[in-house]
Amino acid sequence: MAFLNKEIRDGDNQDLTEERRTATFDTDKMAEVIYGSEKLARRRREISHAVSRIPELADSRPLPFLDRFEKVTEGTRKLSVLDRHLAELIDVNDNGEALHLYHEVMGMEGHPLALHEVMFVPALIGQASDEQYEKWLGRAKRREIIGCYAQTELGHGSNLRKLETTATYTPSTQEFILHTPTITALKWWPGALGKSSNYAVVVADLIIKDKSYGPHPFIVQLRDEKTHQPLPGITVGDIGPKMAFNGGDNGYLGFDNFRIPRENLLNRHSRVEADGTYVRPPHAKIGHSAMIRVRSHMATGQGWLLGHALTIAIRYSAVRIQGFLEDKSHEVKVLDYQTQQHRLFPAIARAYAFIFCGFETIRLYDQLILDMNSNGNTSGMADLHALTSGLKSVVTHFVGQGIEQARMACGGHGYSMASYISEIYGVAIGGCTYEGENMVMLLQLARYLVKSVELVKSGKANQLGPMVAYLAVADHKVNLATGPDSYVKMFQYISKRQSWKATEKFLKFMENGDSRDVAWNKTAVELTRASRLHTRLYIMETFIRRVESVTDIPVKSALTDLLNLHLNYELLDVASYALEDGFMSSNQMDFIKNQLYSSLEKIRPNAVSLVDSFQFSDMQLRSVLGRRDGHVYQNLFDWAKSSPLNKTDVLPSVTQYLKPMMEKAKL
Numbered sequence: 001m002a003f004l005n006k007e008i009r010d011g012d013n014q015d016l017t018e019e020r021r022t023a024t025f026d027t028d029k030m031a032e033v034i035y036g037s038e039k040l041a042r043r044r045r046e047i048s049h050a051v052s053r054i055p056e057l058a059d060s061r062p063l064p065f066l067d068r069f070e071k072v073t074e075g076t077r078k079l080s081v082l083d084r085h086l087a088e089l090i091d092v093n094d095n096g097e098a099l100h101l102y103h104e105v106m107g108m109e110g111h112p113l114a115l116h117e118v119m120f121v122p123a124l125i126g127q128a129s130d131e132q133y134e135k136w137l138g139r140a141k142r143r144e145i146i147g148c149y150a151q152t153e154l155g156h157g158s159n160l161r162k163l164e165t166t167a168t169y170t171p172s173t174q175e176f177i178l179h180t181p182t183i184t185a186l187k188w189w190p191g192a193l194g195k196s197s198n199y200a201v202v203v204a205d206l207i208i209k210d211k212s213y214g215p216h217p218f219i220v221q222l223r224d225e226k227t228h229q230p231l232p233g234i235t236v237g238d239i240g241p242k243m244a245f246n247g248g249d250n251g252y253l254g255f256d257n258f259r260i261p262r263e264n265l266l267n268r269h270s271r272v273e274a275d276g277t278y279v280r281p282p283h284a285k286i287g288h289s290a291m292i293r294v295r296s297h298m299a300t301g302q303g304w305l306l307g308h309a310l311t312i313a314i315r316y317s318a319v320r321i322q323g324f325l326e327d328k329s330h331e332v333k334v335l336d337y338q339t340q341q342h343r344l345f346p347a348i349a350r351a352y353a354f355i356f357c358g359f360e361t362i363r364l365y366d367q368l369i370l371d372m373n374s375n376g377n378t379s380g381m382a383d384l385h386a387l388t389s390g391l392k393s394v395v396t397h398f399v400g401q402g403i404e405q406a407r408m409a410c411g412g413h414g415y416s417m418a419s420y421i422s423e424i425y426g427v428a429i430g431g432c433t434y435e436g437e438n439m440v441m442l443l444q445l446a447r448y449l450v451k452s453v454e455l456v457k458s459g460k461a462n463q464l465g466p467m468v469a470y471l472a473v474a475d476h477k478v479n480l481a482t483g484p485d486s487y488v489k490m491f492q493y494i495s496k497r498q499s500w501k502a503t504e505k506f507l508k509f510m511e512n513g514d515s516r517d518v519a520w521n522k523t524a525v526e527l528t529r530a531s532r533l534h535t536r537l538y539i540m541e542t543f544i545r546r547v548e549s550v551t552d553i554p555v556k557s558a559l560t561d562l563l564n565l566h567l568n569y570e571l572l573d574v575a576s577y578a579l580e581d582g583f584m585s586s587n588q589m590d591f592i593k594n595q596l597y598s599s600l601e602k603i604r605p606n607a608v609s610l611v612d613s614f615q616f617s618d619m620q621l622r623s624v625l626g627r628r629d630g631h632v633y634q635n636l637f638d639w640a641k642s643s644p645l646n647k648t649d650v651l652p653s654v655t656q657y658l659k660p661m662m663e664k665a666k667l
């Protein structure tokens with residue numbers, strides 16, 4: 001008999017197989033929606049299968065047992081094996097295939113090429129002139145050189161205008177002199193900078209004839225191409241262990257009057273002529289395009305991270321039997337508890353929603369780069385900056401929360417590194433900080449919202465972009481029984497009210513004599529609330545649009561259940577805003593709650609299949625609890641036995657310290 005869930009195999013844990021038999025949709029078809037195409041979903045499976053047949057690509061030991069040095073070595077080893085097999089495993093020009101292959105083999109703990117692919121090459125693509133393409137891009141793509149993106153400094157990360165590294169132009173030699181004037185000017189944090197990269201895109205304050213022109217990107221050679229020794233004038237190293245990414249070498253970097261040629265300013269958009277004349281870019285923030293790129297990709301990346309944790313927690317919850325419901329002779333799967341479902345199912349809905357939003361922002365980013373490179377059109381930048389600033393903040397925050405709930409949902413075993421959830425958590429919450437600290441980025445979106453409200457106030461609502469058009473729409477009461485649209489209207493009302501209230505408060509402070517900056521700071525919490533609501537509205541609308549467009553009926557039906565759960569969960573979560581002014585009644589609240597509980601029941605039979613549809617292989621999950629076959633207990637025992645502490649029955653530390661202490665106590 002053919003089952004709709006394609007993960008069923010002989011010999012699997014029976015409880016998990018039972019779950020898979022109840023699937024109402026085909027998990028291969030759901031994977032097509034998750035990965036955006038039949039081809040990519042299929043290629044992912046093929047690539048995972050091909051990788052599993054190359055033993056050298058497997059982790060040599062479970063990663064949690066490795067120390068930092070071993071992690072870095074192991075990552076680099078696998079990278080070199082992968083390099084030999086690359087062309088046979090994937091179409092190297094297909095980003096989706098490449099991303100999957102790297103996630104599968106390299107995992108998420110970092111490796112020497114992580115920033116090369118994610119920021120160095122994209123910075124060249126976005127910022128290099130045609131001549132610079134010719135000189136650097138081919139070499140970078142062939143990996144003759146390995147690069148990173150060195151912007152953040154010890155003293156400044158958020159406020160780019162105050163970066164201290166200087167790039168001073170000297171017309172007589174046509175060179176820039178890179179210099180680190182203070183300890184706080186050291187570059188600090190860039191991934192793969194410490195030990196791996198021999199080149200970097202360095203962001204430094206451009207100075208011409210004593211005048212500062214602000215941060216600009218330069219391509220800089222850091223190490224000798226043969227010996228890999230740092231070049232004279234360069235101080236570079238690793239910044240030490242972190243919450244996660246410990247297979248990666250985030251680094252520090254200092255310059256001692258280090259000279260680079262004039263051609264090394266990435267000059268597609270702005271340049272310095274030989275005599276020191278500065279030619280401005282078409283948009284002041286165009287040098288930030290590599291950051292906008294990562295932010296545009298973060299919603300899908302983070303959605304998949306949440307998907308990892310949920311695959312582990314849901315599968316484990318179907319295997320973990322504990323406690324009773326009606327029948328006191330049989331314990332039940334913990335997945336049957338309403339609290340467990342409430343803890344996990346809304347997060348499944350969010351993971352799907354975030355992935356769908358990410359597809360949209362990636363498309364918008366690709367369009368922006370096309371427009372900028374073909375005709376210098378930067379008109380989409382402000383909108384995409386506002387959108388991705390909000391999205392990266394809201395998504396990373398909820399993903400962190402969702403992963404932590406997944407860990408707790410696994411009880412004691414969730415706390416073991418065998419679950420791997422704490423590693424996923426560490427990686428995901430890095431996203432709350434990198435690519436713009438979340439509060440800072442919410443405030444960036446708030447600038448856009450405030451400007452939009454000001455437009456409406458001054459009678460220019462017709463100038464609003466489609467994403468904020470609701471800020472000008474008249475309020476209306478909504479009957480919640482009428483489907484997704486009514487939830488959107490409710491959310492629009494709440495979001496609009498918060499944006500207006502925050503703007504009015506900000507303007508009032510200024511009317512009362514505060515400067516713009518002080519007034520802004522006094523309103524900042526309210527402003528971030530407006531940004532979150534606006535972003536959650538965007539996520540909701542995108543989710544609705546995506547589900548509407550699905551053609552496979554069983555897949556659409558399962559997604560509709562998830563969507564309904566999402567709509568009710570979201571509205572309940574922000575209900576206090578609607579209760580504040582009586583917009584929502586307590587009867588409506590009860591209605592929403594009941595809808596939510598009935599969504600949990602509807603989703604229950606598909607829960608395992610919804611996470612199976614992410615089609616993460618066991619290699620990719622690296623989790624004993626999340627194993628596809630559900631054989632958790634024997635493997636937990638084997639995993640524990642493989643701990644280096646268990647190599648001997650009596651540890652040297654016991655003989656040396658503990659025993660003498662115990663012996664002394666006996667005297």
Ligand SMILES: CCCCCCCCCC/C=C\CCCCCCCC(=O)SCCNC(=O)CCNC(=O)[C@H](O)C(C)(C)COP(=O)(O)OP(=O)(O)OC[C@H]1O[C@@H](n2cnc3c(N)ncnc32)[C@H](O)[C@@H]1OP(=O)(O)O
Pocket residue numbers: 095098099117118119149151152157158159160161191285288289291292294297298301381382385433434435436437440444447448
């Ligand atoms: C096989 C390959 C596949 C690859 C797939 C990629 C997958 C990616 C997934 C990733 C997953 C894991 C990998 C981990 C990688 C980790 C990478 C981490 C890298 C980094 O962290 S790099 C460093 C990042 N740093 C920051 O983000 C700094 C944050 N700060 C800023 O961005 C800015 O300083 C600022 C906060 C935005 C403020 O800028 P500034 O002071 O210059 O501006 P003002 O506040 O004065 O505003 C002026 C005006 O300008 C507008 N504006 C600001 N920025 C932009 C922009 N980028 N675009 C457009 N407009 C911008 C701002 O809105 C103001 O406008 P207004 O005056 O209001 O009209």
Ligand SMILES: Cc1cc2nc3c(=O)[nH]c(=O)nc-3n(C[C@H](O)[C@H](O)[C@H](O)COP(=O)(O)OP(=O)(O)OC[C@H]3O[C@@H](n4cnc5c(N)ncnc54)[C@H](O)[C@@H]3O)c2cc1C
Pocket residue numbers: 115149150151152155156157158159188189190191245250430433434435436437438439440443
């Ligand atoms: C895992 C990881 C990888 C990274 N990789 C790279 C990389 O490859 N290249 C690179 O260049 N950098 C990298 N970074 C650095 C990262 O981009 C910065 O740490 C980040 O932009 C935050 O800046 P910050 O550290 O200066 O935080 P700070 O700005 O010092 O933040 C501290 C606190 O101050 C608050 N704050 C700051 N400014 C404001 C404001 N204007 N209004 C209100 N509150 C404010 C913040 O909200 C936060 O609560 C990485 C960081 C991490 C964690």
